[in-house]
Amino acid sequence: MNEKCSLCIQIFKPSRIATWLGPNGAALEIPEFDIALADVDDATICESCYHDGAAEMKYPDSFELHYQFGLEFEKRERIDEARKALEKAIAIKESPEALSTLAITYDGRAKIEMLKRALKIDSTCELVRLNLLNNGIDPDEILRDG
Numbered sequence: 062m063n064e065k066c067s068l069c070i071q072i073f074k075p076s077r078i079a080t081w082l083g084p085n086g087a088a089l090e091i092p093e094f095d096i097a098l099a100d101v102d103d104a105t106i107c108e109s110c111y112h113d114g115a116a117e118m119k120y121p122d123s124f125e126l127h128y129q130f131g132l133e134f135e136k137r138e139r140i141d142e143a144r145k146a147l148e149k150a151i152a153i154k155e156s157p158e159a160l161s162t163l164a165i166t167y168d169g170r171a172k173i174e175m176l177k178r179a180l181k182i183d184s185t186c187e188l189v190r191l192n193l194l195n196n197g198i199d200p201d202e203i204l205r206d207g
């Protein structure tokens with residue numbers, strides 16, 4: 062259940078093991094880690110290697126690198142780090158999923174404007190549509206009104 066960072070070779074032990082029901086009813090054990098770890102290509106990268114720039118050196122202009130860490134930081138409610146990582150991801154590729162995740166780190170008008178922008182990139186993106194609906198906005202109405 063341990064994970065090893067492919068760059069610094071540090072080994073991380075999970076802080077807890079979550080149990081989920083798999084599709085066939087069998088229990089799945091998912092290790093959870095205190096520190097953020099992301100999978101890019103076939104590598105696992107730790108947050109220290111992300112923050113010190115080693116990961117960017119190895120994977121320049123990688124959307125996945127920044128997006129995966131954006132998700133990991135958002136999940137851990139480390140909002141400043143999540144925003145920085147997601148903004149880098151979006152600068153590489155205007156992804157509706159990344160914009161939608163960035164949007165939920167904001168409140169009010171900023172959040173809604175970002176979700177609308179994401180919807181205009183891909184009007185069929187389920188994550189964007191769901192986030193709009195969760196904020197009481199009908200995505201089809203926005204598309205109709207232009």
Ligand SMILES: [Zn+2]
Binds near residue numbers: 110
């Ligand atoms: Zn590392």
